[in-house]
Amino acid sequence: MSSESASRRPPLPALVAVLGxxxxxxxxxFFSVIALAFSNGQYDGGTWLVIATPVLLAAWLLAGALxxxxxxxxxxxxxxxxxxxxxxxxxxxAAGLGSDTDGFVVLMWxxxxxxxxxxGLPGVRRWVAARRLARSAxxxx
Numbered sequence: 001m002s003s004e005s006a007s008r009r010p011p012l013p014a015l016v017a018v019l020g021x022x023x024x025x026x027x028x029x030f031f032s033v034i035a036l037a038f039s040n041g042q043y044d045g046g047t048w049l050v051i052a053t054p055v056l057l058a059a060w061l062l063a064g065a066l067x068x069x070x071x072x073x074x075x076x077x078x079x080x081x082x083x084x085x086x087x088x089x090x091x092x093x094a095a096g097l098g099s100d101t102d103g104f105v106v107l108m109w110x111x112x113x114x115x116x117x118x119x120g121l122p123g124v125r126r127w128v129a130a131r132r133l134a135r136s137a138x139x140x141x
């Protein structure tokens with residue numbers, strides 16, 4: 001492993017993935033607030049899942065972004081982004097929005113998908129592996 005790959009500074013795709021994760025988490029939290037507003041305090045019939053799932057995914061995305069920024073894990077960001085992408089695709093298809101796609105729906109498809117892809121790139125995975133190796137190596141002196 002070269003000293004460049006064990007650098008403290010994350011590679012550009014990791015930084016963009018972190019930015020994507022933060023934006024995705026904000027949009028997801030915004031969706032949760034909207035769902036809460038439309039629930040009128042009625043949590044029967046699984047409505048609480050529509051509110052809790054985005055909150056948990058937003059928190060998981062932020063935790064994954066932090067772990068990626070510190071070089072501890074790339075998978076902790078790929079998983080919630082992929083799960084959110086799958087849920088958005090499923091929700092879009094279930095709601096019948098496939099033919100009438102507006103900008104927000106496209107953004108909610110692209111952000112988690114792009115975040116997952118960028119965080120899972122081989123260069124990012126190598127950087128995380130090098131950071132892990134550098135942390136586990138004995139300190140000279």
